[in-house]
Amino acid sequence: MDFPPSKLPHVGTTIFTVMSQLAAEHGAINLGQGFPGFPIDAELIENVHQAMKLGFNQYAPMTGLTSLREQIGLKMQRLWNREFNIQTQINITAGASQAIFTAIGALIQPGDEVILFAPAYDCYAPAIELNGGVVKWVNLQYPSFEIPWDALNGLLSKKTRLVMINTPHNPTGKVWSLDEMKRMADWVRLHQLYLISDEVYEHITFDGRPHVSMAQFEEISEQTMLVYSFGKTFHATGWKLGYAIGPEQWMTEFRKQHQFNVFTCNTPFQWAIAEYMKDHTRYQKISPMYQAKRDLVVRELFASAFENLPAAGTYFQLIFWKGESSLSDVELAKKWTIENGVTLIPTSVFYPDQKDNRVFRLCFAKENEELERGMRQIAGIGLKA
Numbered sequence: 310m311d312f313p314p315s316k317l318p319h320v321g322t323t324i325f326t327v328m329s330q331l332a333a334e335h336g337a338i339n340l341g342q343g344f345p346g347f348p349i350d351a352e353l354i355e356n357v358h359q360a361m362k363l364g365f366n367q368y369a370p371m372t373g374l375t376s377l378r379e380q381i382g383l384k385m386q387r388l389w390n391r392e393f394n395i396q397t398q399i400n401i402t403a404g405a406s407q408a409i410f411t412a413i414g415a416l417i418q419p420g421d422e423v424i425l426f427a428p429a430y431d432c433y434a435p436a437i438e439l440n441g442g443v444v445k446w447v448n449l450q451y452p453s454f455e456i457p458w459d460a461l462n463g464l465l466s467k468k469t470r471l472v473m474i475n476t477p478h479n480p481t482g483k484v485w486s487l488d489e490m491k492r493m494a495d496w497v498r499l500h501q502l503y504l505i506s507d508e509v510y511e512h513i514t515f516d517g518r519p520h521v522s523m524a525q526f527e528e529i530s531e532q533t534m535l536v537y538s539f540g541k542t543f544h545a546t547g548w549k550l551g552y553a554i555g556p557e558q559w560m561t562e563f564r565k566q567h568q569f570n571v572f573t574c575n576t577p578f579q580w581a582i583a584e585y586m587k588d589h590t591r592y593q594k595i596s597p598m599y600q601a602k603r604d605l606v607v608r609e610l611f612a613s614a615f616e617n618l619p620a621a622g623t624y625f626q627l628i629f630w631k632g633e634s635s636l637s638d639v640e641l642a643k644k645w646t647i648e649n650g651v652t653l654i655p656t657s658v659f660y661p662d663q664k665d666n667r668v669f670r671l672c673f674a675k676e677n678e679e680l681e682r683g684m685r686q687i688a689g690i691g692l693k694a
């Protein structure tokens with residue numbers, strides 16, 4: 310019996326898996342992997358133990374533990390002076406990925422068009438396509454990654470339903486300014502579009518640059534779904550917990566899908582985070598820790614064949630290779646893994662047209678000792694390949 314045709318014919322094994330396997334085979338230092346290489350706070354682990362011992366081991370409510378949604382509500386109030394209804398507007402999810410997938414599924418009808426900025430995180434386009442939507446790509450201007458407003462207007466049609474943004478941005482490290490966010494909010498309102506604002510790196514910004522949330526723009530609150538990840542904030546990506554905040558109408562449809570797909574997320578981990586968030590200063594300590602690592606990378610690049618592109622947030626640094634080669638960026642990344650013992654992610658994989666700018670993504674969410682070893686390997690890469 311023939312299996313029906315693939316619904317995602319263009320999706321294969323991701324470059325992240327390919328490069329991580331290659332790194333493991335050759336014992337290379339893996340600065341490609343996009344997750345923290347250091348332990349989480351021991352108190353969080355203790356909280357999980359305690360939750361389990363206290364008996365929080367059965368299904369949590371479909372929408373998430375009330376105590377956790379309360380903490381999120383308080384946080385949004387504190388940070389953005391916004392009141393969200395924790396019963397109808399906030400939902401705990403299995404990471405930001407599920408929040409994004411469900412928000413798209415709840416909204417997109419076959420034939421709807423969705424505007425995405427390239428380079429983009431890789432889970433957006435497949436979620437749109439699986440729901441019969443059509444992706445309209447627009448490239449952020451290279452190398453400043455500014456928003457191409459004219460090109461954006463050219464993409465609008467009667468079928469445009471949704472635009473998705475991500476700030477602080479993976480993989481570029483761009484942090485959208487207040488002006489850019491305001492202009493986007495105005496644009497979305499003018500054209501009556503929906504917006505998903507992926508803010509998973511909200512607490513990782515540098516050099517005093519603030520994160521601006523779409524939560525600040527109340528005038529588009531009926532059109533906006535905000536998405537967050539505890540994995541990024543508390544260095545616990547493997548816990549796969551996040552949340553979505555949106556208007557009631559959108560959230561009602563969101564929950565119809567969530568309840569039959571995920572139903573609910575694991576209870577003791579939700580409880581552990583709710584307890585931890587009672588001290589609201591915790592997430593404020595993250596930026597300085599990451600900024601020191603970003604600075605270490607930039608310092609060490611100085612005498613290498615690479616230069617950094619300015620990055621204001623996330624735990625990624627883009628680095629431009631100044632050398633010459635007939636190899637593609639993907640081939641170069643493989644070659645350096647095998648011959649130079651360090652693994653980077655080629656950024657062409659974040660573009661639908663595989664745009665090769667000779668730019669690579671380096672993840673600096675690593676212990677300093679590993680980061681320093683990685684940077685020494687990078688220093689060994691020459692100008693010819």
Ligand SMILES: Cc1ncc(COP(=O)(O)O)c(C=O)c1O
Nearest residue numbers: 404405406430479509538540551
């Ligand atoms: C921009 C962006 N959005 C969403 C996610 C997914 O987050 P989670 O692990 O919470 O699903 C990631 C993870 O790398 C990301 O970089």
